Amino acid sequence: MVIGGGSAGISCATRASSLGAKVCLIERKNLGGTCVNRGCVPKKLMWEAGRVWKDARELETVGIAPNLGPFDLQALKTRISDKIEAIRESYASSLEDAGVTVLRADAELLDDKQVRVKGRILSAKNIVLATGGSPILLDIPGKDLLSTSRDVFEWTEIPKSLLVIGGGYIGCEFASIFRALGSDVCIVDAGDRLLEQFDEVAVGHAQDILTARGIKVRLSVEPTSLSKTAGKITVEFDSGPAEAVTHVLCAVGRSPNIDELGPVTESMERAENGALKVTDRLETSASGIYAIGDAADRLPLTPVATRDGEALADILFGEGARLVDLDLVSSATFLYPPIAQVGETESGTAFDGITTPLPSGVLSAETIEVYGKINSDSATGQLKGAVLIGHSAADEIAWIASCLAAGGRSEDLTKATAVHPTLAEEVVGRR
Amino acid sequence: MVIGGGSAGISCATRASSLGAKVCLIERKNLGGTCVNRGCVPKKLMWEAGRVWKDARELETVGIAPNLGPFDLQALKTRISDKIEAIRESYASSLEDAGVTVLRADAELLDDKQVRVKGRILSAKNIVLATGGSPILLDIPGKDLLSTSRDVFEWTEIPKSLLVIGGGYIGCEFASIFRALGSDVCIVDAGDRLLEQFDEVAVGHAQDILTARGIKVRLSVEPTSLSKTAGKITVEFDSGPAEAVTHVLCAVGRSPNIDELGPVTESMERAENGALKVTDRLETSASGIYAIGDAADRLPLTPVATRDGEALADILFGEGARLVDLDLVSSATFLYPPIAQVGETESGTAFDGITTPLPSGVLSAETIEVYGKINSDSATGQLKGAVLIGHSAADEIAWIASCLAAGGRSEDLTKATAVHPTLAEEVVGRR
Ligand SMILES: Cc1cc2nc3c(=O)[nH]c(=O)nc-3n(C[C@H](O)[C@H](O)[C@H](O)COP(=O)(O)OP(=O)(O)OC[C@H]3O[C@@H](n4cnc5c(N)ncnc54)[C@H](O)[C@@H]3O)c2cc1C
Ligand SMILES: Cc1cc2nc3c(=O)[nH]c(=O)nc-3n(C[C@H](O)[C@H](O)[C@H](O)COP(=O)(O)OP(=O)(O)OC[C@H]3O[C@@H](n4cnc5c(N)ncnc54)[C@H](O)[C@@H]3O)c2cc1C
Numbered sequence: 137m138v139i140g141g142g143s144a145g146i147s148c149a150t151r152a153s154s155l156g157a158k159v160c161l162i163e164r165k166n167l168g169g170t171c172v173n174r175g176c177v178p179k180k181l182m183w184e185a186g187r188v189w190k191d192a193r194e195l196e197t198v199g200i201a202p203n204l205g206p207f208d209l210q211a212l213k214t215r216i217s218d219k220i221e222a223i224r225e226s227y228a229s230s231l232e233d234a235g236v237t238v239l240r241a242d243a244e245l246l247d248d249k250q251v252r253v254k255g256r257i258l259s260a261k262n263i264v265l266a267t268g269g270s271p272i273l274l275d276i277p278g279k280d281l282l283s284t285s286r287d288v289f290e291w292t293e294i295p296k297s298l299l300v301i302g303g304g305y306i307g308c309e310f311a312s313i314f315r316a317l318g319s320d321v322c323i324v325d326a327g328d329r330l331l332e333q334f335d336e337v338a339v340g341h342a343q344d345i346l347t348a349r350g351i352k353v354r355l356s357v358e359p360t361s362l363s364k365t366a367g368k369i370t371v372e373f374d375s376g377p378a379e380a381v382t383h384v385l386c387a388v389g390r391s392p393n394i395d396e397l398g399p400v401t402e403s404m405e406r407a408e409n410g411a412l413k414v415t416d417r418l419e420t421s422a423s424g425i426y427a428i429g430d431a432a433d434r435l436p437l438t439p440v441a442t443r444d445g446e447a448l449a450d451i452l453f454g455e456g457a458r459l460v461d462l463d464l465v466s467s468a469t470f471l472y473p474p475i476a477q478v479g480e481t482e483s484g485t486a487f488d489g490i491t492t493p494l495p496s497g498v499l500s501a502e503t504i505e506v507y508g509k510i511n512s513d514s515a516t517g518q519l520k521g522a523v524l525i526g527h528s529a530a531d532e533i534a535w536i537a538s539c540l541a542a543g544g545r546s547e548d549l550t551k552a553t554a555v556h557p558t559l560a561e562e563v564v565g566r567r
Numbered sequence: 568m569v570i571g572g573g574s575a576g577i578s579c580a581t582r583a584s585s586l587g588a589k590v591c592l593i594e595r596k597n598l599g600g601t602c603v604n605r606g607c608v609p610k611k612l613m614w615e616a617g618r619v620w621k622d623a624r625e626l627e628t629v630g631i632a633p634n635l636g637p638f639d640l641q642a643l644k645t646r647i648s649d650k651i652e653a654i655r656e657s658y659a660s661s662l663e664d665a666g667v668t669v670l671r672a673d674a675e676l677l678d679d680k681q682v683r684v685k686g687r688i689l690s691a692k693n694i695v696l697a698t699g700g701s702p703i704l705l706d707i708p709g710k711d712l713l714s715t716s717r718d719v720f721e722w723t724e725i726p727k728s729l730l731v732i733g734g735g736y737i738g739c740e741f742a743s744i745f746r747a748l749g750s751d752v753c754i755v756d757a758g759d760r761l762l763e764q765f766d767e768v769a770v771g772h773a774q775d776i777l778t779a780r781g782i783k784v785r786l787s788v789e790p791t792s793l794s795k796t797a798g799k800i801t802v803e804f805d806s807g808p809a810e811a812v813t814h815v816l817c818a819v820g821r822s823p824n825i826d827e828l829g830p831v832t833e834s835m836e837r838a839e840n841g842a843l844k845v846t847d848r849l850e851t852s853a854s855g856i857y858a859i860g861d862a863a864d865r866l867p868l869t870p871v872a873t874r875d876g877e878a879l880a881d882i883l884f885g886e887g888a889r890l891v892d893l894d895l896v897s898s899a900t901f902l903y904p905p906i907a908q909v910g911e912t913e914s915g916t917a918f919d920g921i922t923t924p925l926p927s928g929v930l931s932a933e934t935i936e937v938y939g940k941i942n943s944d945s946a947t948g949q950l951k952g953a954v955l956i957g958h959s960a961a962d963e964i965a966w967i968a969s970c971l972a973a974g975g976r977s978e979d980l981t982k983a984t985a986v987h988p989t990l991a992e993e994v995v996g997r998r
Pocket of ligand 1: 140164165167243244269393428430
């Protein structure tokens with residue numbers, strides 16, 4: 137019995153069924169969960185549209201595409217919805233083909249064998265919690281005026297002005313996207329830096345890029361209240377001036393959907409962010425109850441959810457499996473251009489450098505500088521990690537992760553030769 | 568004494584000078600040579616502009632950017648010329664800083680110690696030929712109507728219709744660029760496939776993409792004559808119908824600039840394409856005369872020219888050097904999207920697949936499919952080569968080359984995890 141039909145639940149259910157298990161999957165909303173309906177997929181499509189529009193407007197600024205015309209958000213939204221609908225349908229039919237029973241309902245966990253669904257009690261030998269997570273809402277006066285990442289996709293117009301509360305990856309991505317589409321954007325964060333999960337030096341450069349693109353960044357400030365006047369939302373802070381904007385996005389983190397599963401979860405061991413602790417068999421502290429995806433204390437990313445989902449099926453019904461190696465997981469934030477990282481970047485011998493992409497300053501009025509760092513063990517030269525800022529960084533990083541997996545050394549990068557002109561040649565082939 | 572101030576000559580001269588040698592560099596035209604003035608640099612900038620414009624026009628087709636306005640080629644050309652001028656100047660001053668004497672003149676080689684420049688005879692202990700190459704012109708009636716890759720950058724308008732003779736990388740790139748800018752384009756090739764240097768299966772997919780983008784491809788035909796009537800150029804072939812177009816680009820290959828160096832070169836050993844054979848010290852068959860870059864029988868690519876140039880300086884004046892390992896050289900053709908390749912892709916165990924990039928069909932009316940193949944040794948799993956078609960392929964391939972250099976195995980790709988949503992995740996992290 138799998139509770140939750142997102143990336144984790146679907147992959148676990150499909151694989152388990154293909155291994156001969158009798159599988160029931162319970163989903164209260166839409167198949168595909170966060171990633172497909174209100175996460176990676178619509179976000180990346182908006183990012184791609186924003187990228188094209190930003191690039192085109194840069195050509196406009198320098199007179200190459202002198203007269204661009206408008207951008208139609210509604211047309212974009214329609215095309216994205218159609219795509220999402222198509223993915224949902226393909227999930228529905230592949231689950232059906234795999235022989236998985238799908239129930240559309242809220243599930244309540246009763247014990248390690250039983251679940252209540254629409255008043256009926258169902259039981260199974262193994263229960264898998266794949267309930268994902270939800271945006272955390274700030275608890276301050278006027279909080280009803282906050283939007284979350286779910287609401288963003290429903291906005292009917294490009295914000296005239298947008299305040300993003302929270303400088304994590306989701307906040308920085310939407311700030312970049314709406315800036316590209318023409319919004320005035322300000323990001324505020326309670327901490328003293330953006331993108332805490334990423335290398336500090338690289339994030340310094342990323343912040344310079346955000347600023348160069350016209351995004352205002354305010355650090356070490358906390359919003360204290362929101363109020364609405366004359367069509368604008370005024371946000372007050374614990375220090376510094378208030379901001380008056382048309383839209384406020386709250387992106388202060390996500391919290392796993394566990395409590396709603398019922399009181400039985402109270403006794404289960406949790407991590408600091410509320411995710412369920414799991415063993416290397418993905419079992420929670422309640423034996424026979426497993427957790428995968430954002431519900432588990434792993435990394436809250438789709439590929440981890442998907443691969444752990446399959447691994448759990450292999451553990452329960454197949455020949456066992458190796459879980460995702462979290463040290464070799466690439467991650468990225470889709471800025472313009474993206475920042476991407478893998479492994480350990482802050483201790484060791486770093487080879488790093490700033491460079492200007494060839495088109496920057498030619499096909500745009502402003503120049504932006506990008507950055508890359510490759511980190512290796514000082515004694516052995518063994519590669520330990522990397523962070524890149526560049527147009528292809530989110531794809532490149534997967535191959536760097538593969539180099540790490542292969543035990544590559546920094547000298548291997550000098551033996552290979554990159555394509556000219558690319559950004560990769562700033563590192564690969566250099567001595 | 569270095570003859571030729573392109574990628575190879577400049578890097579060799581600069582390095583040799585920094586190693587304490589007394590260096591003179593002779594350049595008859597512009598510093599930077601082919602790459603900077605009429606190759607990689609202006610080509611890539613036109614490609615980037617074409618990419619933005621193609622993407623924007625796709626948004627227009629689906630109603631997201633409903634009214635784009637015109638594209639101003641003249642504005643693009645001015646910005647590119649300014650960039651080229653800046654690069655030339657930076658080369659001039661870095662050569663000056665390095666203490667290299669630069670002579671602006673034609674050089675004639677007299678023997679292994681002497682060169683004639685503007686009627687004067689100069690001598691040096693070591694002579695380095697770094698004279699690059701030039702486009703080959705077809706020798707058929709009406710050949711004056713042919714343009715080469717040099718002329719393309721001088722065109723004052725986007726061709727209404729363009730015939731490209733030759734389906735190598737230069738032909739396919741300009742075909743793609745001008746198609747993106749709105750030309751009607753046809754590529755013809757005498758052989759039975761395009762892009763001979765690239766993996767055959769991958770090139771099949773690349774050709775489908777060209778065709779889907781509206782480029783006509785005619786294989787196994789040879790042009791027999793050109794004639795001009797009523798503002799159009801009519802090209803006749805040995806089989807099939809004639810084509811009547813406004814512009815004809817001849818891109819049938821490049822030939823090294825050796826003969827013009829004088830009769831002394833006649834006795835030097837040459838490869839089939841006319842390039843000078845060199846030893847592993849980059850010495851030609853005439854002792855004391857060295858060759859680097861496109862003049863040498865290596866690979867006619869800028870990074871090879873640059874790195875071999877430095878290596879030669881290290882061999883002559885430093886502590887020796889390893890030449891570029893040609894098996895680990897990445898290469899790419901900038902289509903939309905690019906195709907990129909490294910190593911051996913056609914014998915072994917291949918993991919390959921076709922996929923549709925997320926934005927394709929959403930931010931465009933047509934869907935295009937991209938392709939990737941990773942090749943490994945059937946017995947050991949050791950990676951042997953890869954070919955990718957995808958928006959980031961030209962950058963990604965450098966890291967795959969690094970994986971090859973590190974002796975990576977196909978299982979290493981399964982241990983690593985890619986970013987979602989990217990194209991790299993179709994391979995990295997898959998089992
Ligand atoms: C804006 C945004 C952008 C993101 N971008 C990326 C990205 O680019 N790359 C990336 O890797 N990750 C990204 N993520 C994270 C990614 O979406 C998640 O890691 C992933 O979706 C987790 O999958 P899951 O299956 O664990 O949970 P979910 O996809 O959230 O699925 C859980 C499902 O369980 C259902 N459910 C919950 N409780 C119950 C219940 N009691 N009964 C029945 N059903 C229930 C929910 O309705 C939901 O459908 C993004 C997230 C957001 C919010
Ligand atoms: C359209 C096009 C696109 C290309 N795109 C790419 C690409 O994307 N990536 C890539 O890696 N490669 C690309 N190339 C190939 C790349 O440009 C060459 O491999 C590289 O420039 C070779 O450098 P070189 O120094 O050997 O020769 P060159 O750059 O050609 O320099 C030779 C110089 O020698 C001078 N010279 C010649 N004879 C004499 C003489 N007798 N006396 C004095 N001076 C002389 C010439 O004027 C010239 O400046 C491209 C080439 C073309 C034509």
